[in-house]
Amino acid sequence: MGQHPGDYGTEVANTMEAELLVDTVAVQRRRIEAALARLDEGTYGTCSVCGTEIDDERLEARPEVDTCREHADTPVTA
Template sequence: MREDEARQRLTRRAAELDEEDRAGAEGRAPVTLQQDSVGRLSRMDAMQQQAMAQAQERRRAAERKRIAAALERLDEGEWGYCLTCGEEIAAKRLEHDPSVATCVRCAAGQD
């Protein structure tokens, strides 16, 4: 994968994450107690939905950080090299996810 392709994919994915955040904002809103119209089980279901939406938001934030770090490595000319051992990351691994920072061996914890 070429660096310009990686930059485009990373930038596009960051924009998708922003859109997902906007779309999921309602699901992360506080759950209010309306005893006259919402039963206990409905409120528990709403709280579970809220917790799942918040977990998704945290995953998107972590992915956004990985994308920002990958874009920084691109700017510095360090993209495509393992942060742990310094070896080149396999092209197929980068094609699958251009934000990866380690080679397969280091990701698996092997030296």
């Protein structure tokens, strides 16, 4: 006999949750690496859409962002 169906369902859910966590961490890492590259290039803190300066409050809350508040809904590159 195999596992109880409820146990199998829990195992599948746990595996899916773990895979989502790995994917989320990978995305965060890419965004941080992109922010570090912008820092090296001298473009950190500048909106990648309009070129204006990203305000300090936004950068303090989300240091990896590459857009100003106005363009916050624009997909983050990376």
